[in-house]
Amino acid sequence: xxxxxxxxxxxxxxxxxxxxxxxxxxxxxxxxxxxxxxxxxxxxxxxxxxxxxxxxxxxxxxxxxxxxxxxxxxxxxxxxxxxxxxxxxxxxxxxxxxxxxxxxxxxxxxxxxxxxxxxxxxxxxxxxxxxxxxxxxxxxxxxxxxxxxxxxxxxxxxxxxxxxxxxxxxxxxxxxxxxxxxxxxxxxxxxxxxxxxxxxxxxxxxxxxxxxxxxxxxxxxxxxxxxxxxxxxxxxxxxxxxxxx
Ligand SMILES: *C/C=C(C)/C=C/C=C(C)/C=C/C1=C(C)CCCC1(C)C
Numbered sequence: 001x002x003x004x005x006x007x008x009x010x011x012x013x014x015x016x017x018x019x020x021x022x023x024x025x026x027x028x029x030x031x032x033x034x035x036x037x038x039x040x041x042x043x044x045x046x047x048x049x050x051x052x053x054x055x056x057x058x059x060x061x062x063x064x065x066x067x068x069x070x071x072x073x074x075x076x077x078x079x080x081x082x083x084x085x086x087x088x089x090x091x092x093x094x095x096x097x098x099x100x101x102x103x104x105x106x107x108x109x110x111x112x113x114x115x116x117x118x119x120x121x122x123x124x125x126x127x128x129x130x131x132x133x134x135x136x137x138x139x140x141x142x143x144x145x146x147x148x149x150x151x152x153x154x155x156x157x158x159x160x161x162x163x164x165x166x167x168x169x170x171x172x173x174x175x176x177x178x179x180x181x182x183x184x185x186x187x188x189x190x191x192x193x194x195x196x197x198x199x200x201x202x203x204x205x206x207x208x209x210x211x212x213x214x215x216x217x218x219x220x221x222x223x224x225x226x227x228x229x230x231x232x233x234x235x236x237x238x239x240x241x242x243x244x245x
Contacts, residue, residue: 009071016212019219020067027060030227037234045237048098052230055088055095059226066215076200076214082125088226089117093154095233096163099178103170109162113154120150124193128200128214135202144197151190158183174240181232185225192221 010017034053038046062084066077093113097105127143157163158179167179196217199209 016215017071019216020070023219023223024060024063024067026223026227027056027063031057031060034230041237042241048233051091051094052233055091055226058087059084078128082121085121090114093117096182099175100166103166103175105166116150116153120147123147131200137202140200140203155186158186174236178236185229189225192217
């Protein structure tokens with residue numbers, strides 16, 4: 001039985017609940033910012049800013065529900081989390097594609113990134129959603145490793161593979177800077193997610209962290225990767241817009 005008071009409270013010793021609330025507000029504010037600032041940049045950057053805003057807007061809606069789910073039950077909102085990611089990570093692949101399109105990126109490049117990200121997320125979902133209540137190390141490690149294959153593909157593409165090569169061949173400094181920034185987000189920002197994953201019962205870090213810390217890591221990582229990356233795209237767009245007008 002849940003009362004309204006349970007849904008809206010933030011216990012003072014619960015940083016997970018705190019980050020769900022601040023995450024929600026930050027994603028909503030970032031969306032408004034990206035949508036409004038579209039008018040400040042050159043035409044060719046408007047779609048990138050739109051996608052940045054869509055990423056944070058989709059996250060904001062999911063945080064609205066995840067926040068209440070967690071406040072009411074104290075459980076990880078696993079399904080909502082993965083639905084959010086299944087929409088927003090492919091949109092981040094589209095950011096890659098939009099940056100590289102002037103450098104000759106084909107839609108096959110986009111599809112490879114999307115397939116790798118869906119692979120990564122489906123395996124991660126199986127690892128989390130079908131982990132037995134007490135935890136099963138074999139289960140979580142197996143699906144974690146399968147998921148990491150998709151992650152490594154995207155990481156490789158960003159640093160050495162197709163994305164990096166297209167950026168190298170491009171004569172635009174904005175494209176080179178943009179892809180380098182994205183590559184750093186994938187290397188350092190995205191690496192926070194597997195740490196969160198390992199906090200679940202039976203996970204490699206389950207003796208150090210609590211199961212609810214899964215969401216603490218995910219919430220921090222989402223803020224960095226969704227808002228932070230959007231801001232980097234925004235600042236590149238702004239500097240390019242000034243130099244060409
Ligand atoms: C906005 C959401 C983003 C950028 C989500 C990214 C998620 C990941 C990079 C997740 C990666 C995982 C692994 C590499 C292994 C363990 C399972 C996952 C799904 C947490």
